[in-house]
Amino acid sequence: MSAMTFSHVALNCRDLAATERFYQQHLGFQLVRRIDLEDSSIVFLRLGDVRLELFQSQEDRPDEHSDGPARVGVRHLAFQVDDLDTALSRLGSAAQLTLGPLDFDSFIPGWRSAWLTDPDGRVIEISQGYADDPAPSSSLSKEAQP
Missing domain, CATH: 3.10.180.10 (2,3-Dihydroxybiphenyl 1,2-Dioxygenase, domain 1)
Incomplete structure (x- = not known):
């Protein structure tokens, strides 16, 4: 069995661009990947060994979803x-x-x-x-x- 290591924290954002700027400009994160989808993007930021995965929040998304509950933070x-x-x-x-x-x-x-x-x-x-x-x-x- 391989060792488990920390990967990332995923955050839903009201304004994806504003959140990306905040973590880059004020906390020193670097953009390491952007995945462009049809109607949004997924942004990966990194600071040392810590990664954030940023998603555009979807207001109509139900509370339970396969990749995690929408309201538990x-x-x-x-x-x-x-x-x-x-x-x-x-x-x-x-x-x-x-x-x-x-x-x-x-x-x-x-x-x-x-x-x-x-x-x-x-x-x-x-x-x-x-x-x-x-x-x-x-x-x-x-x-x-x-």
Whole structure:
């Protein structure tokens, strides 16, 4: 059996071009593929090992569809930066903050985050200073245990 790796997050967009520009201009994504269909396009963007697959939203699409439910979404997309204040400053008016910046020093010294929205209203978290726990607890919550 081959190893599984993360592939992408697919997003439905109100304005495909505006969402593509936002992720390219403000978050550093690069266009890596565009598939033109009869009445729309599918856009693939990449930042390091992270890929986004952007679709034009179809208002008349039913809630359930073979490639995923239309209304179930992503809680937020998160990005790591060296300096949160500088990143927010660069975003300028594109940074419609919904929360923060907040400090999480009680969990990880130097960890700060802010949340903003993209052109479709999806929440984007931008953080500085997050670090994985070198020795995380292996216990699972009761709900997650087999």
